[in-house]
Amino acid sequence: MALMITSFIQRDSFIQELNPISKIFLILLVIASIIILDNLYITYFFLINVFFLAYLAKIEKEFVKGITIVMLPIAVWFLIIHGIVNPAGKTILFKIWFIPFRKEGLLFALNFGSKLVTIISYFYFFIITTYPGDIVGSFSKIGLPYKAGFLINSSLQMLPLMQRRAEKILEAQEARGLKVKGKLKDRFKAYTPLIIPLILGALMETYERVLAIEIRGFSAKVKKTHYKEVNFEKKDLIFCFTYLFLTLILIIGGGNF
Amino acid sequence: MNQTIIEFNNFKWHYSNNKKFRLDIQELKIRKGSFVGIIGPTGAGKTTFCYSIMGVVPHLQKGRMEGSVRIKEIETKNSSLNVLSQKVGLVVQNPLSQMSGAGLNVEEEIAFGLENHGYSRQEMIKKVKKIIELIGLKEYARRSPFELSGGQQQKVAIASILVLEPEILILDEPTGYLDPLSTDMIFTLVKELKKQGKTIIFVSHKFEYLNELCDEIILINKGKIIKKGAPTEIFSDISLLSKNNLSAMDVTNLFARLKKAGKWKKRFAVSVEESEKELRSEFPWMR
Amino acid sequence: MKKIAKGKIKFGQELKNEFNTFGLVLIPVAIAINWVGAYFAQLLKLPIWLDTIGTMISAILVGPWNAAIAGALTNLIKWITFDPVAGPYAITNAAIGITLGMLYRKGWFSAKPTVSQIIKSGIIIAVVATVISAPITVYMFGGVTGGGVDLITAMLLGTGGMGGLLTAVFSSELIGDLLDKLISLVVVGVIIENIPKKYFKQ
Numbered sequence: 145m146a147l148m149i150t151s152f153i154q155r156d157s158f159i160q161e162l163n164p165i166s167k168i169f170l171i172l173l174v175i176a177s178i179i180i181l182d183n184l185y186i187t188y189f190f191l192i193n194v195f196f197l198a199y200l201a202k203i204e205k206e207f208v209k210g211i212t213i214v215m216l217p218i219a220v221w222f223l224i225i226h227g228i229v230n231p232a233g234k235t236i237l238f239k240i241w242f243i244p245f246r247k248e249g250l251l252f253a254l255n256f257g258s259k260l261v262t263i264i265s266y267f268y269f270f271i272i273t274t275y276p277g278d279i280v281g282s283f284s285k286i287g288l289p290y291k292a293g294f295l296i297n298s299s300l301q302m303l304p305l306m307q308r309r310a311e312k313i314l315e316a317q318e319a320r321g322l323k324v325k326g327k328l329k330d331r332f333k334a335y336t337p338l339i340i341p342l343i344l345g346a347l348m349e350t351y352e353r354v355l356a357i358e359i360r361g362f363s364a365k366v367k368k369t370h371y372k373e374v375n376f377e378k379k380d381l382i383f384c385f386t387y388l389f390l391t392l393i394l395i396i397g398g399g400n401f
Numbered sequence: 402m403n404q405t406i407i408e409f410n411n412f413k414w415h416y417s418n419n420k421k422f423r424l425d426i427q428e429l430k431i432r433k434g435s436f437v438g439i440i441g442p443t444g445a446g447k448t449t450f451c452y453s454i455m456g457v458v459p460h461l462q463k464g465r466m467e468g469s470v471r472i473k474e475i476e477t478k479n480s481s482l483n484v485l486s487q488k489v490g491l492v493v494q495n496p497l498s499q500m501s502g503a504g505l506n507v508e509e510e511i512a513f514g515l516e517n518h519g520y521s522r523q524e525m526i527k528k529v530k531k532i533i534e535l536i537g538l539k540e541y542a543r544r545s546p547f548e549l550s551g552g553q554q555q556k557v558a559i560a561s562i563l564v565l566e567p568e569i570l571i572l573d574e575p576t577g578y579l580d581p582l583s584t585d586m587i588f589t590l591v592k593e594l595k596k597q598g599k600t601i602i603f604v605s606h607k608f609e610y611l612n613e614l615c616d617e618i619i620l621i622n623k624g625k626i627i628k629k630g631a632p633t634e635i636f637s638d639i640s641l642l643s644k645n646n647l648s649a650m651d652v653t654n655l656f657a658r659l660k661k662a663g664k665w666k667k668r669f670a671v672s673v674e675e676s677e678k679e680l681r682s683e684f685p686w687m688r
Numbered sequence: 689m690k691k692i693a694k695g696k697i698k699f700g701q702e703l704k705n706e707f708n709t710f711g712l713v714l715i716p717v718a719i720a721i722n723w724v725g726a727y728f729a730q731l732l733k734l735p736i737w738l739d740t741i742g743t744m745i746s747a748i749l750v751g752p753w754n755a756a757i758a759g760a761l762t763n764l765i766k767w768i769t770f771d772p773v774a775g776p777y778a779i780t781n782a783a784i785g786i787t788l789g790m791l792y793r794k795g796w797f798s799a800k801p802t803v804s805q806i807i808k809s810g811i812i813i814a815v816v817a818t819v820i821s822a823p824i825t826v827y828m829f830g831g832v833t834g835g836g837v838d839l840i841t842a843m844l845l846g847t848g849g850m851g852g853l854l855t856a857v858f859s860s861e862l863i864g865d866l867l868d869k870l871i872s873l874v875v876v877g878v879i880i881e882n883i884p885k886k887y888f889k890q
Contacts, residue, residue, distance in 0.1 A: 352498035
């Protein structure tokens with residue numbers, strides 16, 4: 145398995161096997177419904193749905209943990225800011241240390257915040273259930289430019305590689321007596337002996353890499369093909385149609401909740 | 402049958418920021434299927450030599466070229482790296498820089514060159530499988546190239562080039578970054594390739610290996626070909642080597658010392674096997 | 689693709705030049721340098737971020753648009769590895785790349801930068817970064833108002849008792865940014881000086 149920076153979790157479930165495009169399709173449906181319908185019940189329906197999907201993907205524990213850690217502080221901050229500052233606020237509901245929290249602001253935060261949290265949850269769900277290598281493989285079928293695919297895969301691998309190098313350089317320099325703790329002045333001085341060798345090494349390797357890929361025909365003016373393919377399978381069709389159907393029902397019946 | 406596959410004619414090259422010629426080869430013919438070792442001190446122009454056959458010079462480097470380099474009937478100047486990369490392959494010293502980054506595992510990395518040339522998916526799968534078998538990479542096929550050791554990466558680099566099935570393979574000090582075990586692994590691999598009839602150009606300082614594998618040795622210094630000849634001829638000529646800042650092998654130096662002490666009048670051996678043979682033939686009590 | 693002026697290369701060609709093989713291979717490296725630059729800064733507990741050094745190097749070695757992509761992708765990747773506030777600032781990072789790229793083209797910042805060049809460029813870049821970031825910060829944390837009143841106006845007017853929030857954000861960000869960009873530019877200057885001449889101008 146490749147050394148990657150994303151939080152992909154491999155579990156034995158069809159969700160991880162789905163074509164990434166199917167999941168993106170779902171995200172688009174969710175965004176469209178939430179924006180068009182502006183209905184809190186529908187928003188909560190989709191929120192519950194993503195937790196359900198997380199359960200199907202057998203990652204429910206990690207998912208809940210991730211969402212809580214990230215979203216909770218933001219949600220609280222949102223409530224506070226809008227409760228206090230939102231100009232639509234008029235009716236004071238309660239005070240904490242004499243700071244008034246107004247009803248309209250809080251309602252807005254609840255409404256808008258729920259929508260935001262729901263949408264972000266879907267993105268997070270996408271990230272932890274999609275193998276990064278599948279992303280380029282699936283998008284190239286629908287016309288992702290070769291150069292963009294190259295960029296995405298290279299970036300995914302380059303980052304952890306550089307991180308490892310950074311740690312090696314840190315070890316080496318510390319072994320030579322570099323002080324990374326102490327007065328601010330010393331710590332500032334320690335920065336260049338760390339970053340300079342890293343960058344120079346990386347740049348030199350870049351020049352060499354250009355050569356290496358050019359002699360494998362990178363600039364050839366032929367239409368490039370793809371070795372790795374991610375196909376659209378039956379389960380993808382079922383997945384997409386189910387949600388399309390559900391969303392249509394919601395939209396048509398929309399407003400009647 | 403022994404046709405010329407690489408031909409230099411009145412070739413001169415200098416990089417754009419330098420008036421002096423980096424490489425100056427009046428005439429050189431390399432036969433198809435031969436294994437040529439290139440030796441010379443640092444800065445001699447060996448890498449430029451490799452670049453000139455690959456087409457990196459003149460297509461990727463800024464400078465001025467005179468004369469011609471021909472790969473079969475194709476003149477490198479008038480061709481492109483796209484065409485040349487299907488006839489010539491080049492493996493360089495740093496294994497890491499040859500990992501493109503586009504392949505998330507070894508299979509994809511090997512397929513990269515094929516993708517660039519637009520091969521169909523079925524063809525790619527076949528060729529990748531074949532080369533993985535040939536080079537012995539089945540164990541690592543699904544791993545990320547960046548998690549492999551230097552020696553393994555170098556094997557992947559060689560595989561990624563060979564999958565394009567070039568007739569000529571150039572290796573420019575491929576074992577420079579590797580430990581002795583990995584070095585041996587690469588030379589063993591290259592020995593196999595020689596058996597398959599590939600034309601191989603190998604730049605190295607490892608004379609023992611070159612002596613064993615090469616059909617001929619070219620000594621390059623200061624941008625010119627100083628001497629071209631059989632390995633035994635070149636590696637036993639200690640004065641030639643030292644004049645060009647190269648050291649002879651230990652066994653050869655041993656014979657030179659014996660000669661100096663007046664104890665040896667015959668030729669200098671260039672390998673342990675040869676030494677044994679020479680010594681046994683000279684000293685009956687050794688038999 | 690319009691011709692900008694007679695004798696100057698067309699913009700389309702300019703773009704293509706910045707996304708040639710070297711440009712493409714450099715982008716992931718620039719992103720990684722941004723990342724590790726910040727990592728070292730955090731490790732040493734420095735009061736500045738130093739997370740745009742990669743963008744800046746790209747601006748000089750390739751050009752403004754390449755740097756813009758490198759910068760924007762840095763933030764998008766940060767977003768995906770779950771720093772949920774990083775995404776919108778992709779615009780800031782891109783702007784830094786474009787600014788330095790343009791400054792370099794116009795000669796305001798050279799391959800061997802003088803102290804005055806560093807200071808001038810540092811100030812310009814810091815101001816650009818702050819001007820673009822501050823509204824993003826306020827907007828993001830404030831969110832969209834439902835009442836049809838422009839949030840920025842509300843902030844400036846000090847409704848609800850938090851008067852002048854924008855001004856406050858603006859000035860604190862500016863000082864931090866200035867120091868950050870100046871030191872980043874110094875690092876970039878040292879790097880560029882140490883690249884062998886033959887690699888320049890690919």
